[in-house]
Amino acid sequence: xxxxxxxxxxxxxxxxxxxxxxxxxxxxxxxxxxxxxxxxxxxxxxxxxxxxxxxxxxxxxxxxxxxxxxxxxxxxxxxxxxxxxxxxxxxxxxxxxxxxxxxxxxxxxxxxxxxxxxxxxxxxxxxxxxxxxxxxxxxxxxxxxxxxxxxxxxxxxxxxxxxxxxxxxxxxxxxxxxxxxxxxxxxxxxxxxxxxxxxxxxxxxxxxxxxxxxxxxxxxxxxxxxxxxxxxxxxxxxxxxxxxxxxxxxxxxxxxxxxxxxxxxxxxxxxxxxxxxxxxxxxxxxxxxxxxxxxxxxxxxxxxxxxxxx
Amino acid sequence: xxxxxxxxxxxxxxxxxxxxxxxxxxxxxxxxxxxxxxxxxxxxxxxxxxxxxxxxxxxxxxxxxxxxxxxxxxxxxxxxxxxxxxxxxxxxxxxxxxxxxxxxxxxxxxxxxxxxxxxxxxxxxxxxxxxxxxxxxxxxxxxxxxxxxxxxxxxxxxxxxxxxxxxxxxxxxxxxxxxxxxxxxxxxxxxxxxxxxxxxxxxxxxxxxxxxxxxxxxxxxxxxxxxxxxxxxxxxxxxxxxxxxxxxxxxxxxxxxxxxxxxxxxxxxxxxxxxxxxxxxxxxxxxxxxxxxxxxxxxxxxxxxxxxxxxxxxxxxxxxxxxxxx
Numbered sequence: 001x002x003x004x005x006x007x008x009x010x011x012x013x014x015x016x017x018x019x020x021x022x023x024x025x026x027x028x029x030x031x032x033x034x035x036x037x038x039x040x041x042x043x044x045x046x047x048x049x050x051x052x053x054x055x056x057x058x059x060x061x062x063x064x065x066x067x068x069x070x071x072x073x074x075x076x077x078x079x080x081x082x083x084x085x086x087x088x089x090x091x092x093x094x095x096x097x098x099x100x101x102x103x104x105x106x107x108x109x110x111x112x113x114x115x116x117x118x119x120x121x122x123x124x125x126x127x128x129x130x131x132x133x134x135x136x137x138x139x140x141x142x143x144x145x146x147x148x149x150x151x152x153x154x155x156x157x158x159x160x161x162x163x164x165x166x167x168x169x170x171x172x173x174x175x176x177x178x179x180x181x182x183x184x185x186x187x188x189x190x191x192x193x194x195x196x197x198x199x200x201x202x203x204x205x206x207x208x209x210x211x212x213x214x215x216x217x218x219x220x221x222x223x224x225x226x227x228x229x230x231x232x233x234x235x236x237x238x239x240x241x242x243x244x245x246x247x248x249x250x251x252x253x254x255x256x257x258x259x260x261x262x263x264x265x266x267x268x269x270x271x272x273x274x275x276x277x278x279x280x281x282x283x284x285x286x287x288x289x290x291x292x293x294x295x296x297x298x299x300x301x302x303x304x305x306x307x308x309x310x
Numbered sequence: 311x312x313x314x315x316x317x318x319x320x321x322x323x324x325x326x327x328x329x330x331x332x333x334x335x336x337x338x339x340x341x342x343x344x345x346x347x348x349x350x351x352x353x354x355x356x357x358x359x360x361x362x363x364x365x366x367x368x369x370x371x372x373x374x375x376x377x378x379x380x381x382x383x384x385x386x387x388x389x390x391x392x393x394x395x396x397x398x399x400x401x402x403x404x405x406x407x408x409x410x411x412x413x414x415x416x417x418x419x420x421x422x423x424x425x426x427x428x429x430x431x432x433x434x435x436x437x438x439x440x441x442x443x444x445x446x447x448x449x450x451x452x453x454x455x456x457x458x459x460x461x462x463x464x465x466x467x468x469x470x471x472x473x474x475x476x477x478x479x480x481x482x483x484x485x486x487x488x489x490x491x492x493x494x495x496x497x498x499x500x501x502x503x504x505x506x507x508x509x510x511x512x513x514x515x516x517x518x519x520x521x522x523x524x525x526x527x528x529x530x531x532x533x534x535x536x537x538x539x540x541x542x543x544x545x546x547x548x549x550x551x552x553x554x555x556x557x558x559x560x561x562x563x564x565x566x567x568x569x570x571x572x573x574x575x576x577x578x579x580x581x582x583x584x585x586x587x588x589x590x591x592x593x594x595x596x597x598x599x600x601x602x603x604x605x606x607x608x609x610x611x612x613x614x615x616x617x618x619x620x621x622x623x624x625x626x627x628x629x630x631x632x633x634x635x636x
Contacts, residue, residue: 198417205375206431206481207404216430220421 045296051289058102059109066103068096071254081274088278091264097275100256101282107245107257108238108286111172115237116230118176123183124226130184131191132214138188145181153178157240161249171250175240179233183226190225194218224300231294235287242283258283317489317521318351318374318407323383325369343369344380345545348618351489356515356522358536358553360529360568366545367525371493374523375409376400388488405435408482412494414474418466424477425462428452431485451484452477455510472503476510483514491523496531508535529572533557541565544599547618551626561626561633564600598631606632 038046058065068074068086073093080090088097130141148156160174194200195218203217244250245259253260258279265275325344344366351357359367372378374385376392385392387407395403408431411417418427428448432438438447449459455476466474475495482490492511496504508531515522524535532539532553539556541549541564549562560566597612598604604611610631618629 198411198413199419201377202409202411202417202478202481203419203430204377205404205409206434206485207401208430208434209401212434217419 040300041296042299044292048289048292048296051285052293055105055286055289056109059105062103062106066096066099068099071095071103071256081272089272089274091261091275092268097261097278100261101258101278104256104258104261104279105282105286107168107251107255108241108283110168111175111241112234112237112290114172115175115179116234118172119179119183119233120226120230122176123180124187124222126180127184127187128191128214128219128222131188132195132210132218141184141188145184148178148181153236154240154243157244158247158249161244166249166252168251171241171244174244175237178240179236182236183229183233186229187222187226190222191218194221224297228294228298231290231297235290235294238283238290239287315353316350317353317355317388318523319384319386320347320349320370320374321384321386323347323370323373323380323385325366325373325378325380342545344373346383347542347545347547348383349540349547349550351521351523353488353521354515354519355538356524356536357538357540358524358526358532359540359542360526360532361542362527362568365542367527367542368493369545370542371409371491371523371525374491375407376404402435405431405437405485406487407489407491408485408487409491409493410475410478410482410495413498414471414478415466415498417478418474418481420466422465423462424452424457424464424466424469427466428462428477428481428484431481435485437485447484448480451480454483454514455480456506470503471499472506475499475503475507479507479510479514487520489521489523491525493525494527495524497526497528504531511535529557529568541568546599546629547627548600548630549626549628550618551624555624555626559634561621561628561635562630563604563606563634566634567603567605598629608632 038049041049073095074090076094077086077090078092078094080086080094082089086096086098088101091097091100126141130138151159156178157171157174160177161170164170164173200213200217203213208216241250241257242259242262245257246263248260248263250259251257253264261279262276262283265272265279269276323344324342324346327341327343347366347370349357359370361367369378373380376385376395379393383393387403390403392400392403418424422430425445425448428451429438429444432444432447438444445462448462452459452461457473457476457480461469461473461477466477469477475498479495495511496507499507511522512535514520522535524532526532526535536553539550539553540547541556541562543564549556549560549565556565557569560569596615598607598615601607601611608631614631616629616631618627620627621633622635
């Protein structure tokens with residue numbers, strides 16, 4: 001066999017030569033990387049991110065921040081309008097609405113994080129398995145998903161809370177069950193499409209175990225999609241928790257949540273609207289902020305963006 | 311042809327794909343990607359598989375690699391029928407059959423460094439213990455394929471196409487396989503880089519007893535690389551034999567057409583190349599799959615499919631009722 005000399009271009013030997021040593025790229029400092037990350041995220045998602053982070057801080061330090069006791073009735077001053085002492089006014093038991101909104105953030109954040117983590121772990125793992133294994137496993141999980149998705153979310157949550165009883169833990173369980181199918185579907189379809197890549201064939205061809213192929217070659221690529229779905233799960237969870245508390249089957253008074261505050265304020269909505277407006281506004285702002293973050297992350301999730309030296 | 315130097319024997323392999331969404335039992339047009347293919351690869355030999363796209367050559371590669379096991383037939387590697395292996399036994403034998411893929415852009419995990427990618431087969435098969443040992447072997451593999459051991463720290467997107475393909479070859483060779491399946495290893499590369507990669511492959515083979523299955527649609531490339539040429543059409547082998555014989559004196563009219571259509575294969579392209587596409591992929595009925603495009607077809611050709619048979623003493627086998635005599 002003769003050596004191949006098909007149009008060997010002596011000026012183009014880049015394919016054969018070892019690259020010269022890469023210029024030492026200065027390791028970006030934490031702050032530079034943060035700025036670069038936020039810049040690629042965009043303006044609105046960054047605002048959303050700041051709002052969400054602020055809320056997390058507020059929730060964590062709620063007892064320190066809240067100017068008044070959120071649960072103890074103070075009958076002196078009921079249903080007062082916003083004032084210097086009570087920025088958001090007081091409710092029918094004379095409790096400071098601002099303090100209640102601040103403490104209520106705790107419930108929203110706890111439910112949001114618990115449901116998101118729960119559905120990510122369970123739905124994400126099941127989705128990976130369904131998409132990777134396929135066959136009977138996939139079909140059974142698909143049918144279960146369809147059944148759960150056929151029931152309107154709030155009805156499903158009501159039914160489960162009705163079975164388990166109210167309280168924050170059961171609300172989390174009910175909402176997680178409702179969110180798992182959505183996460184499962186998203187992760188499954190991402191897994192399916194990534195499994196088709198030659199990279200995954202290559203990993204199988206070298207003799208890697210299925211678990212290694214899944215965790216090392218597929219999961220990292222599914223992760224971005226799953227994180228985006230997480231933001232929507234978070235927003236859903238907060239909305240549904242508010243809905244359940246509004247209906248009186250979520251977190252029980254006097255423990256304040258945005259949902260049961262709106263519910264209690266319903267009777268006075270004509271005369272004292274701030275009682276309903278401020279917790280309602282809190283729900284809108286946080287859900288909007290989370291969705292903005294989700295949209296920004298979704299734009300970033302384009303897997304190729306990593307390859308462009310971001 | 312079976313003897314002690316046989317590395318791989320493919321015996322009567324069939325693979326049919328059901329069209330997506332077809333109902334079980336419905337007589338939809340099944341795609342018979344590979345129909346009764348048999349071939350043998352000896353130690354130190356390169357078998358080149360050629361044919362136009364859709365002829366089943368990649369399906370055959372996937373079958374040999376057991377990535378898409380065949381429906382029927384045997385794939386005997388070093389005395390073991392791989393179609394009977396499952397799980398761990400199959401993974402262990404995979405160390406000895408490695409693959410280089412067509413597109414080096416998508417065959418390497420973009421989130422792993424070159425060092426991690428090439429070290430992975432070593433880790434998977436427990437061939438090197440410890441970070442240091444793996445690093446050393448990866449470095450050797452990199453210099454072996456003409457890359458700098460320091461490239462181990464780079465990510466695939468930092469390399470050129472040719473360098474990536476070198477990394478892909480290093481990944482295949484790092485575990486010292488007996489057989490390497492090369493699935494169009496150069497068709498995604500620039501021509502000048504192609505030549506370098508082909509020369510690298512020739513060098514790598516010259517220094518060892520390794521066997522190659524080289525899949526390509528490019529006859530010029532196969533004629534440079536292979537000892538044995540296997541011409542596929544419509545999921546079947548239509549002609550096979552020593553590469554000089556097959557390409558200098560094609561017996562099968564399809565080989566003739568292929569050669570005519572290939573500039574640089576020693577002929578000037580003729581305008582008479584048989585018109586038409588492979589209709590093969592779908593059902594071909596009972597006759598010769600090439601009948602519709604064949605310039606010398608007779609009545610029998612539409613009725614009886616020709617068997618692959620030896621026609622002379624040169625070792626060439628051809629599936630044609632009217633092979634051109636040598």
